[in-house]
Amino acid sequence: MSEDLHEFALTVNGVTHDLAVPARRLLSDALRHDLGLTGTHVGCEHGVCGACTVLLDGRPVRSCLMFAVTAQGAEVTTVEGLANDDDSLGPVQQAFAECHGLQCGFCTPGFLTTITAGLRDNPTPTHEQARDMIAGNLCRCTGYQNIVKAVERAAELSGEQR
Amino acid sequence: MTTKLMGQPVQRTEDQRLLRGRGRYADDVAVSPGTLHCAVLRSPHAHARIVDIDVSGVLDVDGVHAVWTYDDLTGPMAEPLPLLIPHPALTEGRTQYALAKDRVNYVGEAIAFVVADDRYLAEDAVGRIEVAYDLLPPVVGIDAARAAEHLVHDDVPGNVAARMEQATGDVEAAMAKAPHTLTLDLTVERSACTPLEGRGTVARWDPDTDRLQVWTSTQTSTGVRAVVAAKLGLDLGQVDVVTPDVGGGFGVKINHPWPEELLVPLAARALGRTVKFTEDRREHFISSAHERGQVQHVEVGFDDDGRLLALDVRFWHDHGAYIPYGLIVPIITSTQLLGPYKPEVYRVVFESLYTNTVMVTPYRGAGRPQGCYAMERTMDAIAGFLGKDRTEVRAANFIQPDEFPYDQGLIFQDGRELEYDSGDYPAMLEKIKALVGWDDFPAYQQEMAAQGRRVGIGLACYVEGTGVGPYEGAHVHIETSGKVKVATGLTTQGQGHQTAFAQLVADTLGCRFEDVEVVTGDTRRMPYAVGTFASRAAVMSGSAIHLAALRAREKVLRIAADALEAAEDDLEINDGVVSVKGNPLDGGAVIDLGTVAVLSNPLRYAFDEKSRVATQFTVGDPGKPPVAEDDEPGLEGKDFYSPERSTFASGMHAVIVETDPDTAEISILKYAVVHDCGRLINPMIVEGQIHGGVAQGVGGALYERMAYDESGQLLNASFMDFLMPYVTEVPDGIDIDHLETPSPLNPLGIKGAGEAGVIPSAAVFASAISDAEGFALTAMPISPSDLFTLRQEHS
Numbered sequence: 001m002s003e004d005l006h007e008f009a010l011t012v013n014g015v016t017h018d019l020a021v022p023a024r025r026l027l028s029d030a031l032r033h034d035l036g037l038t039g040t041h042v043g044c045e046h047g048v049c050g051a052c053t054v055l056l057d058g059r060p061v062r063s064c065l066m067f068a069v070t071a072q073g074a075e076v077t078t079v080e081g082l083a084n085d086d087d088s089l090g091p092v093q094q095a096f097a098e099c100h101g102l103q104c105g106f107c108t109p110g111f112l113t114t115i116t117a118g119l120r121d122n123p124t125p126t127h128e129q130a131r132d133m134i135a136g137n138l139c140r141c142t143g144y145q146n147i148v149k150a151v152e153r154a155a156e157l158s159g160e161q162r
Numbered sequence: 163m164t165t166k167l168m169g170q171p172v173q174r175t176e177d178q179r180l181l182r183g184r185g186r187y188a189d190d191v192a193v194s195p196g197t198l199h200c201a202v203l204r205s206p207h208a209h210a211r212i213v214d215i216d217v218s219g220v221l222d223v224d225g226v227h228a229v230w231t232y233d234d235l236t237g238p239m240a241e242p243l244p245l246l247i248p249h250p251a252l253t254e255g256r257t258q259y260a261l262a263k264d265r266v267n268y269v270g271e272a273i274a275f276v277v278a279d280d281r282y283l284a285e286d287a288v289g290r291i292e293v294a295y296d297l298l299p300p301v302v303g304i305d306a307a308r309a310a311e312h313l314v315h316d317d318v319p320g321n322v323a324a325r326m327e328q329a330t331g332d333v334e335a336a337m338a339k340a341p342h343t344l345t346l347d348l349t350v351e352r353s354a355c356t357p358l359e360g361r362g363t364v365a366r367w368d369p370d371t372d373r374l375q376v377w378t379s380t381q382t383s384t385g386v387r388a389v390v391a392a393k394l395g396l397d398l399g400q401v402d403v404v405t406p407d408v409g410g411g412f413g414v415k416i417n418h419p420w421p422e423e424l425l426v427p428l429a430a431r432a433l434g435r436t437v438k439f440t441e442d443r444r445e446h447f448i449s450s451a452h453e454r455g456q457v458q459h460v461e462v463g464f465d466d467d468g469r470l471l472a473l474d475v476r477f478w479h480d481h482g483a484y485i486p487y488g489l490i491v492p493i494i495t496s497t498q499l500l501g502p503y504k505p506e507v508y509r510v511v512f513e514s515l516y517t518n519t520v521m522v523t524p525y526r527g528a529g530r531p532q533g534c535y536a537m538e539r540t541m542d543a544i545a546g547f548l549g550k551d552r553t554e555v556r557a558a559n560f561i562q563p564d565e566f567p568y569d570q571g572l573i574f575q576d577g578r579e580l581e582y583d584s585g586d587y588p589a590m591l592e593k594i595k596a597l598v599g600w601d602d603f604p605a606y607q608q609e610m611a612a613q614g615r616r617v618g619i620g621l622a623c624y625v626e627g628t629g630v631g632p633y634e635g636a637h638v639h640i641e642t643s644g645k646v647k648v649a650t651g652l653t654t655q656g657q658g659h660q661t662a663f664a665q666l667v668a669d670t671l672g673c674r675f676e677d678v679e680v681v682t683g684d685t686r687r688m689p690y691a692v693g694t695f696a697s698r699a700a701v702m703s704g705s706a707i708h709l710a711a712l713r714a715r716e717k718v719l720r721i722a723a724d725a726l727e728a729a730e731d732d733l734e735i736n737d738g739v740v741s742v743k744g745n746p747l748d749g750g751a752v753i754d755l756g757t758v759a760v761l762s763n764p765l766r767y768a769f770d771e772k773s774r775v776a777t778q779f780t781v782g783d784p785g786k787p788p789v790a791e792d793d794e795p796g797l798e799g800k801d802f803y804s805p806e807r808s809t810f811a812s813g814m815h816a817v818i819v820e821t822d823p824d825t826a827e828i829s830i831l832k833y834a835v836v837h838d839c840g841r842l843i844n845p846m847i848v849e850g851q852i853h854g855g856v857a858q859g860v861g862g863a864l865y866e867r868m869a870y871d872e873s874g875q876l877l878n879a880s881f882m883d884f885l886m887p888y889v890t891e892v893p894d895g896i897d898i899d900h901l902e903t904p905s906p907l908n909p910l911g912i913k914g915a916g917e918a919g920v921i922p923s924a925a926v927f928a929s930a931i932s933d934a935e936g937f938a939l940t941a942m943p944i945s946p947s948d949l950f951t952l953r954q955e956h957s
Contacts, residue, residue, distance in 0.1 A: 002224045024282060033280075038190035039183020041409065043358040044443040048881035051358055079183035093181040097173055100846050103854060104656030105180030106187065106358040106409025127894075135890050138881065140358050140410050141656050142850060143857030143919075144889040145896060 008072040012037060013081030021068050028052045030068035031078060039079040039109050043138070050137030053110035054078050060117045079109035082116060091157035092116050092150070101150035103141035111137050115151055119158055125151065167665035167675060168910070171846035174661040185407040188362030188379040189440040197364075198227055200426060200439040201284035203274035203291050204449055205266035208300035208518040208874020209314070212264050212293060215274060219290040225279035226287045227433055230425070232261045238393045239428065243419060246385075247488030251326040254318045256516070257486045260393075260421040266295075267314055267483035268519050269874055270448030272421045277429050277437060300518040300874040304457045304478050307515035314483060314516035321516040323485050328496060330571040331507035336472035340463025343472075344543050349941045350532050350924060352455040352480070352868035353861070355525045356886060357655070359409020360441035361450060363423050365430035376403045376427055381416040381653050382693030383683040389419045390427050398689075401427075405683030408655035412858070413524040414451050415655065416695040417487050447879035452868055453491060453525035455480040456532045460540050468544045468555035470505035475536060479514045482521035489514055491522060491529040493575045494627075499533030500570055500580075501625050502587040502812060503541075503559040508572075518874045524695060526858060530626060530921045535942065538622040538925035543938060552621055552929070553591060553600060560587040575696075576630045578807040584903040585625070585812045590836050593899050594621065598816035598834040616823055617831065618934025621816045622922035627808035628839075628914025629701025629907075635690055635802040636703060636710035638667065640718070642770065644738050644756030646671065646678045648710075650703040651691020653683035657699060657916060658847045663707050665843055666910070670711035671718075672735025673755060680707075690802075697811070697914025700843060705803035705908040714799030721758050721797075726751045755797075762797040764788035809905040811913035813837040815856075815922045817893075819930040826949040828864060828931060833893040838901040840913035848915045849898055855919015857892045862920065863927035863943050865891065 003022040010019050012035060021030055026045075031037045031054070040063055043051035047065040054063045055077035082090045089097060092115045102108040111134060118133035119125070125133060130151040131144075139147060179185055220229045232240070245255045262273045274291050278284035299312040306312075307321040314321055337343060363378040374396060380386050380403075387403040390396070408415065422439040430437040441450070456477050463472035479492040496510040541559075545552040561568045563586045570580040595601060603619045610617045636650045648667055654660070664678035681687050682703075692702070715735065722740040723730040728751070734743045741752040789795055818832040835852055842848050865885035869877040878884045885891075904911025924942040931949070932938045937956045941948070 022282070029281075032189070033193055036193050037183070038187075038193055039185070041187070041359070042189075043409075044881045046443065046880055046882060049358060079181075083182055087182075089178075089181060096181055097177045100174065100850050102177060102180060102656075103658070103850055104357070104359070104408060104410040105176070105185050106407075108180060109183055112181070131889050131894065135888050138358065138886055138888060140356060140412070140858070140886065141854045143853035143855070143896070144892055145853040146850060148889065148894075 006069050008069060010068065010071055010076065012076045013078060019068065023067060023069055025068045026064055027066040027068045027071050028063040031063060037078050037080055041106050041109055043107060048138065049107065050110040050114065051107045053113045053137070055113050055117055058117060058120065060114045077113065079112050082112055091161060092154040095150040095154035095157055099146045099150040099153050101142065101146045107137060107139045111147060115154060119155055123158060124155055127152070166669050168669050169842055170665065170844065172661055172665055172844055174658045175664065176658065176660045187359055187407045187409050188364055188377055189438070191364045191377045191406055192366065192436045192438060197436045197438050198277050198279065198433065199281040199284050200422065200429065200437060201276050201281060201288045202272045202422065203288045205262065205269055205271040205273055207266060207295055207297060208269050208302065209298040210266050210295040211298065212262060212266065212273070213296050214294040216292040217274065219292070220276065220287045223283070223287050223290065225283040226276060228277040228429060229287065230261065230275045231273065232259060232263045235260060237395060239424065243486060244389060245488065246486055247490060249324065249489045252324040252485065252489050254323045255485055256315050256318065258484045260424050269876060270520060272449065275425045277433065302517055302519060302870050302872055302874050304455065304480050304515060307480065307517050308478060314518055318516060322513050323481065323516060324489055324514045325511070326489065327511045328572050329509035333472050333474045333507045333509035336507040337461065337463040337474060340471040341465050342547065343461065343463045344547060346460040346539055346543055347940060348458040348460065348536055348539055350454050350456050350535055351943060352452045353525065353866040354452040354868065355412035355414040356446065357410025357412055357414065360443065360446040361415065361420055361422065362440045363426040364436065364438045365427040366436040367431040367434060369434060372400060374401045374427055374431060376401065377406050378403060378423055379408050379415060380405055380418055381411045381655065381695055382418060383653055383685050384651055384689065384691045385418050385693060386423055387685045390424060393424050394427060394431065403685045405653040408653060411655035411694065412526040413528060413695060416693055417451055417523040443881060444879050447884065448520060448876055451523040452482065452520050453522050454532060454862065456495065458536045460536055462540050462544065464544050466548065467558045468548055468550055469558050470503060473505040473508045475499060475510045477512045479512055480517050480522065481514050482517055482519045484521045485514065486521065487523040490575050491524055494529035495533040497572050497574050497580050498530045498625065498627060499537050501534060501537050502561055502585065502623050503537065504561050519870055526855065526917045527920045528696065528917065530624065530917070531862065531924055534622060534624045534922050535925045535928065538922065539928060542929050542932065546938065553595060556623060557588060557591055563588065574627055574808060576808060581807060582625060582810040583905050583907050585810060585838060586901060586903050587623070587812065590812065590814050590838060590901050593901060594814040594816050594834060594836040597836060597897050597899050598818065598832060600816065614823065616821045616934045617818060618930045618932065619816065619818050620926045620928070620930025620933060621814065622925035622929060623814045624921045625810050625812045626697065626918055626921060628697035628811050629805065630696045630698055630808045631805055632692065633802050633804040634692060634702035634706045635688055635800065636706040637688055638710045638714040638799040640714060640755050640759045640797040642756050642759045644677060644754055646673050648678060648680045648707060649684065649687035650682055650707055651688035652694045652699055652703050655694065658844065659699060662700065662843045662847055663704065666704055666708050667711045670708050671715050673738040677738060697916040700912050701809060701908055701914050702803055704843060704910060704912055706801060708909055709801035709803055710799040712799065713801050714797065717762065717797060717799065718755060718758050721761050722753050725753055725761060759797040763795045765795070803908065805907050807907070809840065809907045809913045811839045811915065811918060813918050813922070815926045817926050817930045819927065819934055821931060821934045821949065826946040826953065828946060828949065830893045834897040836899045836901060837918055838903055839915040839918065840905045841902055841911040842900065843912065851915050852898055852919040853896055855917065856896055857887055859920040859923020860892055861887045863923045865943060867943055
């Protein structure tokens with residue numbers, strides 16, 4: 001029993017990779033194990049925790065609920081693609097550092113990608129909107145208090161950069 | 163002058179890599195096409211005899227490298243897994259095999275182990291293994307275990323692993339004399355740690371050096387190292403265990419070895435390949451560990467002021483199918499139940515019971531939430547009986563500030579006396595009352611009632627033994643670059659140790675914070691260590707690091723005094739530069755730590771600038787050996803900290819809830835915490851720990867339960883069905899106030915903080931919801947439908 005491989009190009013953080021993977025290979029596994037981009041984490045493999053969230057053409061998606069082959073032709077952004085060009089922290093990352101928005105850091109990449117997309121849609125969220133923005137991601141360490149603060153701080157930092 | 167960093171909210175250094183996606187968790191190690199992956203066949207039945215296992219359909223599958231069952235295990239690997247913490251009361255301790263021998267005792271128990279090119283193929287192979295079972299009647303829940311109609315283990319009568327009793331006097335006589343008595347029957351259901359990262363282990367065998375390298379997501383590297391060596395028949399010196407970044411622990415990862423922690427290294431050695439196991443979410447629910455499930459019976463005798471004259475507690479603790487971690491959880495419940503109070507006489511008896519469910523090992527709080535719940539429900543019941551304010555009854559029973567050290571007359575989890583070192587409970591009560599607005603609440607409650615809204619306020623107090631021994635150590639090495647490399651053996655799973663410990667080193671040594679690098683959980687760097695549990699890391703490794711940095715400092719000053727021709731007492735170290743006190747840095751004689759490091763080593767190849775600078779100084783006596791008899795080369799400090807006993811942190815939580823009169827939905831209007839963990843190293847990190855604990859507590863009180871059916875199937879083994887709180891379920895803001903009563907037991911006066919936030923949750927929510935509803939809750943967690951049913955029963 002050997003599996004048929006599908007050859008395709010996958011663009012991640014602006015770099016195009018040639019991949020040959022079985023049809024059933026999850027996007028999360030392809031990113032992590034085939035491309036070595038281990039910043040995307042897998043917390044549940046059933047789409048609930050949000051740790052594996054990446055941006056697909058700018059929209060947040062659960063990479064554990066997608067086959068890698070279906071990302072063909074799309075632009076994938078992972079946590080590794082959120083830093084500035086000079087490798088300094090992007091605004092959402094910087095806000096997490098300032099607000100102590102992470103402890104073990106395992107769920108963090110999914111929050112960072114989700115909030116990056118959320119602030120693009122709504123650059124000046126109210127407090128309630130900041131809470132709503134992260135309401136689909138699980139964190140077991142922080143109790144979310146400082147993640148909400150980080151959303152609000154990231155909005156400030158993004159505003160300063162514009 | 164270097165600013166002291168102790169007590170400062172220093173931003174975490176570890177965040178720089180974690181935020182860039184450069185963390186290294188177990189599954190991130192050895193990401194390469196050559197790494198082999200494992201999957202485990204797990205029992206679908208809660209209780210069965212294994213009649214036959216047929217693996218013949220697996221071996222010829224492309225990409226499968228090994229399939230093992232119990233029959234493939236030999237020597238120590240074929241013996242049951244260790245019982246880590248024996249106790250004289252634990253007369254019937256049973257542990258599982260790495261792979262089930264001839265019986266399975268819970269859904270999820272490992273039966274066969276497959277190694278393949280990737281996890282997909284390994285799971286395919288697992289699906290092809292055929293097992294014939296002879297089903298046995300399962301024992302599920304405490305009532306079934308106590309009834310003992312069926313036995314989990316044939317040779318354990320009554321399903322009782324242990325019965326333990328402690329008493330501080332004649333409780334029956336005291337009860338008989340008490341003016342008032344009450345009886346309470348209480349239950350707490352199971353929950354679990356559920357870190358976002360499950361278990362994971364990677365192993366690589368190096369045939370060139372005959373050594374095994376293991377990375378594992380654990381709370382104890384040294385424990386795993388010792389057991390891997392013992393089980394695989396290796397010398398300790400052949401095994402290195404590194405704990406990489408860990409995606410949350412909360413207790414579950416202190417248990418060891420998990421079957422996979424042995425099978426992965428075994429496969430790596432047998433196959434000569436790097437082998438990895440990464441647990442999936444369903445596996446974490448059914449094959450790691452749970453906690454909390456207890457049934458409690460409290461009898462209490464008290465006077466007109468609510469003072470506890472006799473407290474008599476019996477409880478039944480469900481520890482699941484096996485008991486590898488011994489009696490730690492129920493012993494903690496039985497002792498920490500007393501909280502800040504001093505009953506005249508206390509007796510506690512517990513039975514630890516086998517059931518055909520996932521085993522129980524410590525989960526953040528480790529038995530304390532259940533103890534706090536029993537005690538605080540009792541306090542509320544006394545207040546209700548006497549018609550007194552709930553805070554008054556508590557205040558009447560507090561240990562007073564001038565009574566420390568206070569011996570509760572019991573033996574704690576570490577085998578030492580339960581002796582509280584310090585605290586100020588009356589001051590703490592005043593703080594929590596002010597923070598939550600306790601005295602103003604009755605008026606608010608009336609005002610809300612007039613609008614048809616139900617609100618209630620609750621309070622719960624606890625004392626937490628933290629920083630249990632026996633020891634931790636630390637090694638501080640000042641390199642010739644001036645960089646300070648620090649190692650401590652316990653592990654890190656999100657507590658910010660790299661930052662907090664570097665703060666301590668910078669303060670003690672006088673170096674720059676940026677120059678300190680802290681490594682945890684690497685047995686190559688610190689082979690003697692215990693682990694991260696029981697809120698012990700700051701107390702134990704923090705103290706050890708402080709002591710080790712002091713040793714390094716002593717040596718720095720000795721060498722620098724020689725080099726600068728000054729007295730040691732006249733020297734100071736600031737920002738990594740040693741100078742004579744009062745002398746200007748630009749004009750006076752100075753020497754930096756890197757240069758002192760060069761001087762500390764008589765072998766001085768001038769391969770860098772530091773060495774060339776150092777040659778201007780002359781140290782040592784030319785008439786004596788280059789390394790004196792009582793000295794050693796290098797600029798290092800190493801020390802261990804081993805306290806007499808635990809140090810006791812404390813706290814009080816208060817919550818205001820609203821319950822919907824129609825839907826019984828429970829909303830949190832305000833949550834307040836007063837917390838005393840002695841001196842704070844980094845208040846930002848401490849508050850983060852409290853936030854996380856409170857959220858976990860909200861989950862445990864209002865949402866999370868392990869839903870087993872009568873056949874022992876866990877019905878909610880996914881994040882779809884096990885309701886962990888999202889941001890929408892936690893309070894929007896947590897008011898925190900600190901009280902600092904330094905511990906006299908360690909040099910920095912610190913107490914542990916990690917578990918505190920979760921301890922009083924079930925108690926405080928039960929108190930508040932009871933206040934809102936007008937009847938006393940006796941079972942937690944509570945869902946809106948539970949509350950709805952209770953309303954009907956009470957109407």
